[in-house]
Amino acid sequence: xxxxxxxxxxxxxxxxxxxxxxxxxxxxxxxxxxxxxxxxxxxxxxxxxxxxxxxxxxxxxxxxxxxxxxxxxxxxxxxxxxxxxxxxxxxxxxxxxxxxxxxxxxxxxxxxxxxxxxxxxxxxxxxxxxxxxxxxxxxxxxxxxxxxxxxxxxxxxxxxxxxxxxxxxxxxxxxxxxxxxxxxxxxxxxxxxxxxxxxxxxxxxxxxxxxxxxxxxxxxxxxxxxxxxxxxxxxxxxxxxxxxxxxxxxxxxxxxxxxxxxxxxxxxxxxxxxxxxxxxxxxxxxxxxxxxxxxxxxxxxxxxxxxxxxxxxxxxxxxxxxxxxxxxxxxxxxxxxxxxxxxxxxxxxxxxxxxxxxxxxxxxxxxxxxxxxxxxxxxxxxxxxxxxxxxxxxxxxxxxxxxxxxxxxxxxxxxxxxxxxxxxxxxxxxxxxxxxxxxxxxxxxxxxxxxxxxxxxxxxxxxxxxxxxxxxxxxxxxxxxxxxxxxxxxx
Numbered sequence: 096x097x098x099x100x101x102x103x104x105x106x107x108x109x110x111x112x113x114x115x116x117x118x119x120x121x122x123x124x125x126x127x128x129x130x131x132x133x134x135x136x137x138x139x140x141x142x143x144x145x146x147x148x149x150x151x152x153x154x155x156x157x158x159x160x161x162x163x164x165x166x167x168x169x170x171x172x173x174x175x176x177x178x179x180x181x182x183x184x185x186x187x188x189x190x191x192x193x194x195x196x197x198x199x200x201x202x203x204x205x206x207x208x209x210x211x212x213x214x215x216x217x218x219x220x221x222x223x224x225x226x227x228x229x230x231x232x233x234x235x236x237x238x239x240x241x242x243x244x245x246x247x248x249x250x251x252x253x254x255x256x257x258x259x260x261x262x263x264x265x266x267x268x269x270x271x272x273x274x275x276x277x278x279x280x281x282x283x284x285x286x287x288x289x290x291x292x293x294x295x296x297x298x299x300x301x302x303x304x305x306x307x308x309x310x311x312x313x314x315x316x317x318x319x320x321x322x323x324x325x326x327x328x329x330x331x332x333x334x335x336x337x338x339x340x341x342x343x344x345x346x347x348x349x350x351x352x353x354x355x356x357x358x359x360x361x362x363x364x365x366x367x368x369x370x371x372x373x374x375x376x377x378x379x380x381x382x383x384x385x386x387x388x389x390x391x392x393x394x395x396x397x398x399x400x401x402x403x404x405x406x407x408x409x410x411x412x413x414x415x416x417x418x419x420x421x422x423x424x425x426x427x428x429x430x431x432x433x434x435x436x437x438x439x440x441x442x443x444x445x446x447x448x449x450x451x452x453x454x455x456x457x458x459x460x461x462x463x464x465x466x467x468x469x470x471x472x473x474x475x476x477x478x479x480x481x482x483x484x485x486x487x488x489x490x491x492x493x494x495x496x497x498x499x500x501x502x503x504x505x506x507x508x509x510x511x512x513x514x515x516x517x518x519x520x521x522x523x524x525x526x527x528x529x530x531x532x533x534x535x536x537x538x539x540x541x542x543x544x545x546x547x548x549x550x551x552x553x554x555x556x557x558x559x560x561x562x563x564x565x566x567x568x569x570x571x572x573x574x575x576x577x578x579x580x581x582x583x584x585x586x
Contacts, residue, residue: 114363125296129299130412131169132394134249135161135182137192137406138290139342139386143420145570146321153191158408161185165296166410175304175338176214176237183210183233183308186292192406194292195231198270198310200316202484206270206310209237209324211247213301215332220246222324223253227270230263233308236324239261247324267376270310281367291323292338295332295390296581299412305330305354312345314488320537322346327355334392336361337368342384344469350380357389369397373427376401383465386426394551399426403462439572443486464535465575467543467566471530478528483519487512491567500580509577541568549580 099233102423137158143151166183175207181468187195198206202571210232211222221240224247229235235257239248248256258264291309298304309323322329324347329345331480332338332352340355346355353375360371368391374389388407396415398407404421470489477485487508494507498514505514519525534546550559567575 109370121541123148130394131175131297131299132390132396132409133165133169133175133182133294133296134388134390135164135165135186135294135300135398135407136342136388136398137186137292138339138387139400139402139405140290141570141572142403144405145553146420150191152363153215153284154406154420155418157189157191160189161294162408162410162416162437164419165294165380168411169296169298172299174300175298175302176212178296179212179294179304180233180237180300183212183306184231187231187233187308192292193290193310194308195268196309199313199315199481200271201311202314203317205267205317207315207317207319208232208270208308208310209320210306210307210308211324211326211330212236212240213304213326213332213338214240214336215305215334216259218333220326220330222247222326222330223247223249223257224320224324225250225318226253227259228254228264229257230265230269235260235262236306237533240544246326249320249400256402265461276418290385291329291340291389293323293330293342295340295388297338297390297392297394301334301392303334303338303390305332305340307340312570314485316485318483322348322353323347327352329354331355331358333358333362337371337389337391339372339387339389339584340520341385341387342400343380343402347380347384351375353379353387357387361391368390368395372397372399372457376425377427381465381469383462383469388567397426398422401425401462425565456511463537463543463568463573467535468533469544470566470573471533472546475530480523481522481525483512483515483525487515487573489576491569493578496576498578498580501577501582523554526555526557528552537567542566 137154157470159238161182164185165178168181169177178239186192190197193533196427201207207227208227208229209224211220212233213220219240223232223236223239226232238260240243279467290305307323311319322341324338328349329341330477335400335571336358339357341348341353357371360366361368368389370389372389380401382401385402386405389397397407398409402423404487406420408418410416451518474486474489490508491507491513496508496511498505498511505511529550532548536544538544545564545566549561549562559585560581562580564575566573567576
């Protein structure tokens with residue numbers, strides 16, 4: 096301090112004597128330490144308090160190991176792009192997470208992997224989707240960005256490109272090596288992999304980067320692609336605003352262009368990263384859909400989720416280093432829970448912002464009800480696509496399942512599936528299914544009763560009736576354990 100003042104006095108006196116304007120040479124100013132920040136996620140989803148201690152510890156250990164890799168790279172002057180790739184590779188190699196080795200399986204019983212990465216300096220980006228032999232998809236996504244003129248390669252084309260680049264390839268069985276059962280024979284005690292993995296980072300040169308990698312959703316249709324490899328949906332980075340990675344129901348992130356929307360709010364509405372993410376998580380996405388992580392151009396870190404939990408971690412040049420399996424109030428500061436959304440400059444969106452409506456904390460009941468409604472809607476979508484097997488995914492896959500219709504009781508998942516297929520052998524008899532007038536009643540912490548009306552519209556005799564469902568919470572999510580359906584001819 097005194098040396099700086101003395102220098103200022105000397106410069107001022109010398110300037111006066113020789114008639115020059117008073118100025119401090121740039122090299123005489125106190126050097127400011129360069130700032131960096133990093134945030135990662137290992138997927139949003141189920142309630143960590145219901146996991147085994149072994150699973151909780153495995154998740155935390157994996158997050159800490161990955162965060163250490165990213166922190167050390169950035170602290171030593173490494174680039175944000177290198178840190179993002181290295182962190183996600185670590186998570187892809189850890190079978191505790193739904194990416195790389197730990198990827199969930201499709202209905203066909205194999206892993207199909209997706210990933211994307213983006214450089215905030217120039218919006219360069221690369222992605223791959225639907226690959227089955229690439230050990231670390233995030234690295235191949237980066238090669239698509241750097242070694243081709245393209246952004247997204249899929250399936251066989253992506254595999255061939257990876258082979259030409261001599262990246263590590265594995266037998267598809269590599270992704271099954273941690274499993275004892277097939278997806279058609281789930282273990283009710285098994286804790287499933289949830290969400291995706293992702294990373295967003297700011298390096299000491301002020302450059303942002305983001306990446307996301309996933310195995311997708313459990314028992315997805317072969318060929319299904321979610322938001323993780325879609326730049327602007329699950330991943331986005333731009334030095335002028337932020338770097339973002341998402342986790343959750345990918346279709347919703349695609350429909351709402353979530354990752355890009357956050358950057359757009361910052362650029363055009365002059366919102367903070369926290370305000371933008373809060374608007375998305377509380378106003379745009381329904382409760383129970385997922386989570387987001389981001390780091391702004393000035394090093395602000397944000398982690399939020401509207402699911403019961405989200406594995407996440409963060410570190411920065413100020414000494415921050417933390418890992419979480421869930422965040423208080425879903426990551427929103429308690430002091431802000433009753434404040435209205437900043438609407439100084441409204442944003443056009445599919446769901447406009449209501450500036451007068453406070454953002455309430457996400458309640459467990461709201462999350463559970465939203466998830467059950469989503470599952471019932473998923474059943475209707477599967478039925479109307481002619482896919483009875485996917486329709487049955489929402490039922491408890493156990494011999495304890497009971498299904499009662501027309502006075503006949505069927506016991507067990509397999510017998511119920513066969514009964515559906517006998518009664519509805521083709522798309523003509525299946526028709527178009529809709530559910531309405533849903534009433535949900537909680538039965539303790541882990542069960543719901545659902546009343547409603549079903550209607551089947553088809554060329555042959557239309558039909559419909561009422562139903563009573565009992566949902567029970569399992570480690571893999573909510574499942575129907577009892578279905579009592581009344582049948583009547585439509586008027």
